[in-house]
Amino acid sequence: MTLPESFTLQDFAAFLGREFVGDPNIPITGVNVIHKVQPGDLTFVDFHKYYDRSLDSAASVIIIDKPDVKVPAGKGLIISSNPFSDFTKLLRRFRPFEPSYQNISPTATIGEGTHLQPGVVVGNHCTIGKNCLIHANVTICDYSIIGDNVIIHPNTVIGGDAFFFKTRNGDNYHYEKMPSAGRVIIEDDVEIGSCCTIDRGATGDTVIGQGTKLDNLVHIAHGAVLGKNVLIAAQVGIAGKTIVEDEVIMWGQVGVNKELVIGRKAVILATSAVSKSLEGGKTYFGAPAEEARQKWKEMAALRHLPELIKRMKDADGQA
Amino acid sequence: MTLPESFTLQDFAAFLGREFVGDPNIPITGVNVIHKVQPGDLTFVDFHKYYDRSLDSAASVIIIDKPDVKVPAGKGLIISSNPFSDFTKLLRRFRPFEPSYQNISPTATIGEGTHLQPGVVVGNHCTIGKNCLIHANVTICDYSIIGDNVIIHPNTVIGGDAFFFKTRNGDNYHYEKMPSAGRVIIEDDVEIGSCCTIDRGATGDTVIGQGTKLDNLVHIAHGAVLGKNVLIAAQVGIAGKTIVEDEVIMWGQVGVNKELVIGRKAVILATSAVSKSLEGGKTYFGAPAEEARQKWKEMAALRHLPELIKRMKDADGQA
Amino acid sequence: MTLPESFTLQDFAAFLGREFVGDPNIPITGVNVIHKVQPGDLTFVDFHKYYDRSLDSAASVIIIDKPDVKVPAGKGLIISSNPFSDFTKLLRRFRPFEPSYQNISPTATIGEGTHLQPGVVVGNHCTIGKNCLIHANVTICDYSIIGDNVIIHPNTVIGGDAFFFKTRNGDNYHYEKMPSAGRVIIEDDVEIGSCCTIDRGATGDTVIGQGTKLDNLVHIAHGAVLGKNVLIAAQVGIAGKTIVEDEVIMWGQVGVNKELVIGRKAVILATSAVSKSLEGGKTYFGAPAEEARQKWKEMAALRHLPELIKRMKDADGQA
Known part of the structure; x- marks a missing residue:
């Protein structure tokens, strides 16, 4: 998420009521989870797997629950007993x-030649390009950006919240929600079927x-990123941040x-x-997917396995 | 389904135009399928697998197609050539x-601080608690009960009919519908994604x-019952009455x-x-699911099977 | 797709600006893809696998990119550098x-006793029979035909476009859309669950x-064709033109x-x-599906495979 204006380390520490370490005037221009940060970003860390990654990242400010950590040069830390909740x-x-x-939200921008069928809902701060056809009962949530010549079939949802929760262990075991601040971006000439769900990024796109x-x-x-001219058949599911x-x-x-990468022109067979x-x-x-040629061999071999085991048992019995 | 007032064995037999056996004044306070009955319930049975279970159940009255069966003490029977249809x-x-x-049905009750986005449909006799957010084009069917702080993402359906049919065999093979009289109950702090379908129980919840x-x-x-703080990723399907x-x-x-039970804190890996x-x-x-450690071993072994079979064939050829 | 009136080979060649071969007055009464053509139809072919099939088919006129092909007796050809685009x-x-x-489109016909819940969208030229119940937020797209006593649960989509594209290879690799001109036909007494998607045929039904x-x-x-009294559980997907x-x-x-055929009374187990x-x-x-008895044997054998391989390795080590 890019901020509407620039803030400082001091501003955000004050807003959160937390101590900070580093130059109080370090500028903060974005708020993003660690998977995609750049200079000017604030991020957070509260998990042993990610301390080094966060401190070594491009982020300018890190909300962290380790008060004794060495501040990397030029960065700022906000010391928090609860980095996740402060971030949210x-x-x-x-x-x-x-x-x-x-x-249709009055804050939405809709291009020339675009037609919205009955029952379409377009949220706040959305942009839809030219010559699109949005079919009936489609829901387009806040901050979505849709290019030109896009077709979206009925009852599809663009920009639902990320399925992103922090597990709170202990006596009061529960899941704490990461509010979604990211977007969905649909480029030109895309077609999306009926009853699809394209979630917005947690903080990214x-x-x-x-x-x-x-x-x-x-x-x-x-946060999944699909390239150009990708072809996805029905009922496929692609998890978070996969490319x-x-x-x-x-x-x-x-x-x-x-968080996988599926290389250019790969073909993945059904199911x-x-x-x-x-x-x-x-x-x-x-399942799990392997090169199809290898998998066909395994399948063919598996068909012979019951007979093979029977023969071995018979041989054991004879010996 | 709990009845709005108490009826008697005699009342229901008369309504159905059927003979009955037992005290005509046995009170009937609920109508439920055999999977979940309690004293005061009427149920039905027309299938050999369930006669004993029904007669031994807590139900007070049973619609049954066996006129010669021994009536259990304190119970009533309604003798019917077609228990399923009478039950419906x-x-x-x-x-x-x-x-x-x-x-929004005028019979629905909606709590303070709850917001319904455009296109939401709320059916008759529904209750929605406080501080909920129901996103666009969600459909909430009759008799659903939703707690506080619940979030439902766009185009999801709460309380669609149970997929429950009786197979009518013979020359006129067809499926006869069990009308849905049960409910969906969503407790506090639940979040449900986009384009989900949560069916109501046939007669239960x-x-x-x-x-x-x-x-x-x-x-x-x-009739599926999910406990507290369960986490379900996308495109999962859970069949009827599973706990x-x-x-x-x-x-x-x-x-x-x-009709399975998935024990506390079990983790089931994707697909x-x-x-x-x-x-x-x-x-x-x-598929079918086993303990993952055992399954990994099988998967690893399967990868060697084609080579193994080849070696055995070569050995056979040499012998 | 059946045409509203009869045209001729000459009419369509002129409309497309293409040369033709054959009697200019050959009548054209339908426009259909090769999978289902009858006398009077125009079809197209641009792919080596289908030339013979198209020329030998029942179609009266074929748009083809081979100018030198021998015209079958009584048929006409439209010679095109781009048969797919001309067909579209x-x-x-x-x-x-x-x-x-x-x-609800003013061109839709809706039978007596049929009730549409709030948020239902019915497109142009649709027909819905008697005593149907169409639940909230269902979308029924243009040209759909629905019989009597049909129940459609909330947020389902009837008649979305076929997922049918031509791959354009080369420097400008992209997918070219086949516009959907076919229909969905739902016969009497059908029940369809929530958030289902039933696509219309490309040119057929x-x-x-x-x-x-x-x-x-x-x-x-x-173009899938489901017979009578078929029972399909949740999250099933059936691909194009399967019977x-x-x-x-x-x-x-x-x-x-x-493009498969699933024979009468076959039972296919979950997943x-x-x-x-x-x-x-x-x-x-x-996956892939085999007769269940054979598959159970393979599954049981697979469970013994890790031990079997271990024993063989031990034996190798001893030898």
Whole structure:
């Protein structure tokens, strides 16, 4: 999330009521989770796996629950007993929920030649380009950006919240919500089927690249980035922050785990479950997905296994 | 389904035009399918697998197609050539379809601080608690009960009919619908993603426990009961009457069969297919799902199987 | 797609600005893709796999990119450098997009006793029969035909566009859309769950046969034909032009590939992936789906494989 104006380390520490370390005038121009930070960003860390990554990142300011950590040169720290909750306070300050009272928000911008069918809801601060066709009962949530010549079929949801919670362990075990401050960006010439769900990023962008086509009931999670001319068949699900490069093809009901990279022109056959990054230009199958040629061999071999085991048992019996 | 007032065995037999056996004044206070009956309930049975279970159940009155059966002490029987259809007549009498002519039914109760986005439809006799956020184009069907601080993302459906039909075999093979008379109950602090479908119970309740979080395109069938702080990723489907205990985690595209119990803190990895009840506190994978450690071993072994079979064939050729 | 009136070879060649071969007065009464053509139809071909099939088909006129081909007796050819795009021009001429400005199109016909809940959108040229119940926020797209006594649960989409694109290879790799000119036909006594997507045919009909019941989140692709009294559980996906014969049962999350035939009374167990046509009257399981009995044997054998491989390695070590 890019801030509407520049703030300082001192400003945000005061807003949160927390101590800070570093130059009070370090400028803060964005608020982002660690997966995608740049200079000027504030981020947070509260988990052993990410301390080093956060301190070494491009972020300018880090909300952290370790008061004794060495401050990296030129950076600032906000010392907090609860970095996650403090981070969400900032998100809520700059992206408060804004209720809608009419189907098309007066703050939305809609391009020439674009037609919205009945029942379409367009949230606040959305931009829709030219010559789009948005079919009936589609919901486009706040801050979504849609290019030109985009077709969205009925009852699809663009920009629902990221499924992103912090697990609070202990006696009061529960999940604490990360409010969504990111966006969905849909580039030109995209077509999206019926009843799809494209979630906005937690703080960054979910992107559907130019010319990409999605069939029905497809789920694209927060922060996933699909390249150009990707083809996704029905009921595919792609988890958070995964990158799908140009011209990838996924057939029906494929599932792809989070934070992976699917290489250019990879083809993933129907119902496969992808648990690791895949090299481009090859065809994959299975759960977990492997190169299809290898998987076919395994499938063929498996068909002979019952007979094989029977023969071995018979041989054991004879010996 | 609890009746609005108490009836008697005689009342219902007369309404159905059927003979009965037992004290005509046995009170009937509920109408429920056999899976969940209590004293005062009327139920029905027409299938050999369930005769004993029904007669031995807590139900006070049973519609049955066996005229010669021994009446259990204190119970009543309604003798019917068609128990299923008679049972549905009672459901339709007490839960007739009530059409809606406006988006928010005047019989719905909506708590303070709750906001409904455009296009939301709330059916008859619904209750929504305080400080909820119901996003655009969500449909909440009749008799649903929603607690406080609940978030429901766009285009989700709460309280659609149970997928529950009786197969009528023979020359006129067809499916006869069980009208849905149950409810959906969503407890406090639940969050439900976009394009989810939570069906109402046939006669009982589908429950989403306090603090539970569902991602997008999740299907929860009739009478399923999810505990507290359950975490369900996108495109998961849970079949009818399955119980999911507290703090269970299911990753994307998992499918769970009907009438199972998934134990507390079980973790089910993505795309698994659960065909039997699972003990809590363990991690599962595969189709059908087994303990993940065992499944990984099988997967690793399978990778060697083609080579193994080749070697055995070569050895056979040499012998 | 049947044309509203009869045209000639000459008419269409002139409209497209193309040369033609054959009797200029050959009548054209329909425009259809090669999968389902009859005398009087115009079709197109631009792919080596289909030249012979198209020329030998029942179609009267073929748009073709081979100028030197021998014209079959009684047929006409339109010679085009771009048969696909010319074909789509004809589809767009006869099925131009017609925007809707109100929830129920004035061109829709709705039968007596049918009730539409709030938020339902019914497109142009739709017909809905008698005594149907269309639940809230359902979208029924142009040219859909729905019989009597049909129930459609909330937020389902009937008649979204076929997911049908031509891959344009080369430097400007992209997908070119086939506009949908076909229909969805839903016969009497069908029930369709919540958030389902039933796509219209590309040029032909998608059919849901009499008495068939679909659970929630089911995807039926363009041109699929489901017979009578088919039972489809939640989250099943059926790809384009597949034929599902009467009384087939598919349990949850099954995926079925395109252009297959699933025989009468076949049962496909949950989460199976069907990659080839299946004989009726049998039970199938797995990915890819096989007869369940065979699959159970493989599953049981697989459980012993890790131990088997260990024993063989131990034996190798001893030898």
